[in-house]
Amino acid sequence: MEYRTVKIPDKINLPTMLDFYPLQTEKWTRVSRFFENLKEGKLTTTQCKACGKLHWQPRIVCPECMSDDLEWVELPKEGKLHAFVESIVVPLGMEQEMPMLVGVVDVSGLLISTKIDDAKLEDLEIGMDMELKVVRVEDGKQERYWYRFRPKK
Amino acid sequence: MEYRTVKIPDKINLPTMLDFYPLQTEKWTRVSRFFENLKEGKLTTTQCKACGKLHWQPRIVCPECMSDDLEWVELPKEGKLHAFVESIVVPLGMEQEMPMLVGVVDVSGLLISTKIDDAKLEDLEIGMDMELKVVRVEDGKQERYWYRFRPKK
Amino acid sequence: MRRVAVVGVGHTKFGKRDAGWRDLVQEAGKLAFDNVDNLEPKDIESFFVGAAQPERFAFLTHVAPLAAEMLGITPRKIIARTELACASGQAAIRYAYAAIAAGLTDIAMVVGVEKMFMPDMLEAQSNMTCVLDREWDGVNGLSAPPFFAMCAQRHMYEYGTTREQMAMVRVKNQKFASKNELAQFYGKEFTVDQVVNSKPVSMPLCLLDCSGITDGGAAMILVEASLARQFTDTPIYILGTGQASIGNLINGLPGLANWDACRIAAEEAYRSARITPDDVDIAETHDCFTISEIIEYEELGFCKKGEGGKFVEEGQSDIGGKVVVNTRGGLLGMGHPLGATALSQAIELFWQFRGEVPKYRYVDGAEIGITHNLSGSASVHSIMIYGRG
Amino acid sequence: MRRVAVVGVGHTKFGKRDAGWRDLVQEAGKLAFDNVDNLEPKDIESFFVGAAQPERFAFLTHVAPLAAEMLGITPRKIIARTELACASGQAAIRYAYAAIAAGLTDIAMVVGVEKMFMPDMLEAQSNMTCVLDREWDGVNGLSAPPFFAMCAQRHMYEYGTTREQMAMVRVKNQKFASKNELAQFYGKEFTVDQVVNSKPVSMPLCLLDCSGITDGGAAMILVEASLARQFTDTPIYILGTGQASIGNLINGLPGLANWDACRIAAEEAYRSARITPDDVDIAETHDCFTISEIIEYEELGFCKKGEGGKFVEEGQSDIGGKVVVNTRGGLLGMGHPLGATALSQAIELFWQFRGEVPKYRYVDGAEIGITHNLSGSASVHSIMIYGRG
Ligand SMILES: [Zn+2]
């Protein structure tokens, strides 16, 4: 048989539906300030001026009292390791990072999940001091920023 | 500021979640026979041996009587155009086909949707005779087959 | 069966929003809580989210708890998200209605939301292609515009509906939308000529015959009727509901120009509310395309089969006509954020019954309203009936 | 509130299936119709589909009408699909339950289905990462295994639970699954040593501590109780239900080792069924990981907080113990096709109450059973209680 051939793409740009990192600009999120601050090395979040609640993740409305009168506050660059794991379960695009250390860090009472850099599994223990690290995420088209933690030196 | 750079892929293989063409082998569908027959130039479907119902799309259970005693039957290679449209709405991967002629062909009383090849919008009218055409779909990794219709010569 | 009341609502601006999925949820939810007395997030027992495709448009799933967390809601009775493509929001309202009517819960919030704009709009178009059966219809390039274009073609062929009559639907709905600040296409009016001469998308449908890709969110608070006066002096009530589904693939449909499932759903909705089509004062119907509204007039029983074109041409669906259709501006004028649309429609009735809409679109004395959504290949039709009293 | 009965069920083989999404629907639906007398697809008034992510795993949406069409069902009362990640199936059952209890419909079918195997399994893993909040937790590499590994770590840290106790959950559930032909891991038994020494996935969780990626479908027919005897001599009944949600992002959770939402949902379920934990004879709990079942013993009230490890070690959750847990093999042994799991659990109770399971796993005299699902970051817990009488 002879057939007309229909070509479909073999490679495509990384689609948004498979891109883990949040869209960071004003055009796509109302908490773009978080990412601007992160680029400056600051981990920030929102706090409610009406009721004082400190949020994680940053919000545009306080879930405690429904006020939208919020302010940006900087969090400490340090925290304590609450839980951690070495994972070999790796989704599309994170293959190079295997095995991956992931954990939860207590920063001012907020439990913040994070990848853990500059450590091996055996270096980690619950309660140890961790410090913030900012990374630049590059996909060949745009630059974005994200946070990680590492054991405090 | 200095940042560690984290690379994420700029290009990836066309993911299944953006690939319109069905998975065709026995490993992925229980109507793989349809695709094998299509490769031979035959448009086939299932018919219920218990109640006689002719199905479209092909099934593994008859929706009319819940029998799973079905047989494969070949459909005529010709039909009549029931409706058609020229569309400029094109999803990812079909960009090269713009503008696209799409229609519905009545084949033995089954209303089968299809792309329309070898025609311009002004060539088409409701009720005209159409004929089957089989195309090979290539994505650089696998060969698949699909059907289209064109005006009968 | 217990009666169910709507006591408060919230509605974000619809359009291309500089906001993410969770921003839209926060906006809509806050507006709803601000709209009602004596109610805090912690009082919400049950939480229902209508969302069509956050998995693809926003790479988010398990979105009901995500939205609940955004609003400080900790449901202790029921929580789930419903999907029914373009009718996802109505499925959520119906779930809340069933749960309250049954006595499983007393105080519920429904949030409908969709973030549809994406950095790559080809990706968004792919998502819209799987609203039809992707493997057997979508693969052939069929998404909503070409599908509904064929419905228009068949309706013109079978009933003589004209291109101009279709355009009149947009003209009417846009007239309403032009003054509605929440609408995606706020501030614009169109003539029949402008609609007919707009960019061809899937002929006979042009750009102005089509509802848009839209970001938006909306929220409603529903309670068991005897509790309603604790929260507002002017609740509205759910009077009945109907839904029907016939087929999905084009071959399984009753027809392209005959939407039998719409007629069946309407009959059930009228029966359950103990009304007839003549009792309907105001209708929010699913004008995803101009042709849709014309076919819906017919199947909802507002006019005879085949006379939908004449119905709009004669002004029967405009203020002063037999039944006023789509006073908020319809999907055409408001935009169509899939999960939020049904809530936006219900909210229009809420505001109409309470006299809270501007005069230009107010339907004076309206007592009974219907909201209608279709989904997929017009295979499913979903209807709810609301009343003032 | 009207009573609701289950009168027929269908359950496909779970596992890596050489079949597509719609094949699984057809298999499950046919089995359910074959299981019940005097009922044809056209008799089904309402249709509820539980499915977590067909949009991503199968590039399909608007799946409720798709599934209805596959089964020749033309709902004329209610149709919708529910999503609640790993508990999507239970959300569908609950919607059907609410609708029948309210009087909105009399005869409903629920189908739960998930096709999770994909040509590229990295893509499937990406899908599982958005079960948590993808933008703030998933982005950090958190999908279910690492998340539940941290729950295990905290439970060991706070309560002294041992690695071996966790492994005992798999040993027990696998013993049941090994003889269950519907199970993904049919024909295998494991020892504690084998579990502890299996491939590390997210330490302390090894491969055999984790439920699998699974394809599968299941279906149930639910009717208003007074109609049940038309369809079977031995219906079972829904006695109560409870659901609770607290937070979503890790920071919003009550704790990693304390699942307060599970306790709240259980209290509500027991209250609504007018029973206590002591009345439960058999439980199908959401053992997505071995640690999950241990925490669930505690929060469901089968033992004291912190004593879940001891509970399994003492055989209290095995045949002859206080409450027999996961006789079909659990998610660990059966596999976990997200949308189908809750139906598979309910079907096990249906078969148990009717004496239709093989002797090796039959719980003689069981009158009351509970099914439990968690979803996401264990933020949501969903419970239904079924009874023989
Ligand atoms: Zn506050």
Ligand SMILES: [Zn+2]
């Ligand atoms: Zn048959």
